[in-house]
Amino acid sequence: MNSEDKIRKMEALISLVDEPDPAVFKEISQSILDFGSEIVPFLEHAWEEYYHPAMQKRIEDLIHTIQYSQICEDLENWLQNGAKNLLEACIMIARYQYPNLKEHLLEYELAKIRKDVWLELNDNLTALEQIKVFNYVFYDIHGFHGNIDNYHSPENSFINKVLESKSGNPLSLSIIYMLIAQSLDLPVKGVNLPEHFVLAYTGSSLDPNTLEYKENQVLFYINVFSKGNVFSFKDIESFLKQLKQQPSPAYYNPCDNTAIVYRMINNLLTAYKKSNDSHKYLEIKKIASIFENQLKNNTQ
Numbered sequence: 001m002n003s004e005d006k007i008r009k010m011e012a013l014i015s016l017v018d019e020p021d022p023a024v025f026k027e028i029s030q031s032i033l034d035f036g037s038e039i040v041p042f043l044e045h046a047w048e049e050y051y052h053p054a055m056q057k058r059i060e061d062l063i064h065t066i067q068y069s070q071i072c073e074d075l076e077n078w079l080q081n082g083a084k085n086l087l088e089a090c091i092m093i094a095r096y097q098y099p100n101l102k103e104h105l106l107e108y109e110l111a112k113i114r115k116d117v118w119l120e121l122n123d124n125l126t127a128l129e130q131i132k133v134f135n136y137v138f139y140d141i142h143g144f145h146g147n148i149d150n151y152h153s154p155e156n157s158f159i160n161k162v163l164e165s166k167s168g169n170p171l172s173l174s175i176i177y178m179l180i181a182q183s184l185d186l187p188v189k190g191v192n193l194p195e196h197f198v199l200a201y202t203g204s205s206l207d208p209n210t211l212e213y214k215e216n217q218v219l220f221y222i223n224v225f226s227k228g229n230v231f232s233f234k235d236i237e238s239f240l241k242q243l244k245q246q247p248s249p250a251y252y253n254p255c256d257n258t259a260i261v262y263r264m265i266n267n268l269l270t271a272y273k274k275s276n277d278s279h280k281y282l283e284i285k286k287i288a289s290i291f292e293n294q295l296k297n298n299t300q
Helices: 002-015 022-033 036-049 053-080 087-096 101-118 125-143 159-165 171-183 233-240 255-273 277-300
Strands: 188-191 198-207 212-223 229-231
Touching: 002 022, 002 036, 002 159, 022 053, 022 101, 036 229, 053 087, 053 277, 087 101, 087 159, 087 171, 087 255, 101 159, 101 171, 101 229, 125 171, 125 198, 125 212, 159 171, 171 188, 171 198, 188 212, 212 233, 255 277
Parallel strands: none
Antiparallel strands: 188 198, 198 212, 212 229
């Protein structure tokens, strides 16, 4: 089918969205959905032409179904290709709520913060001094802070809204902090601590048993939700005791991008459950299952 024939077929199908017979409309809907993302602009144009709320709702539902399917497919491909780009996955998640999100605008906002940090850094700073400088720019200049008042809001898991409001949960703030730090070659990585995501500053450290230096060791931790406060292994031990959690290497060592995005998805599940939004809860649950299947395959 050439492009002109395809366009005519798409337009013909869309013209039938007012079909009154539910069984016939179901077949029409499936034919529309089979075109995938390429039919969305035509559906959006049709929405503007219709003045009947019920027909507009049908079109909205079709557009959402197509875009949701695309997000699931994109995240599955991201996992299968090694889960390398964290920002890419965060944008995919944000497009669940904001399908027209412009990636370059996010990158521009991150680049502005990165530049401001870069201007303050120099090669003579110690690791702790680097983080002190970073914190000054991140919190005092750009005004990032923890969203204490609305901690479980879904907006806290959408990177575009966190960048816009400068407010988020521990995970979303840590992701932004980490993305900027890593772009400046600061060895900052995520740590999947129970109930509170934190960051670790890594580097070479002397092993007292062998008197040899080991690379990629955690030097200290950063609580991004609490103005970038620096803390130690002992603080994690105390935190785990308060939670009555048994110590585990996963609570001390950096985690990978898959674990970070999976935690973001679970935060969204909690948000939609608390707001009694069962439709969005079930859709995010399906996305979570994609990650669960991948994690299961990795352990086999």
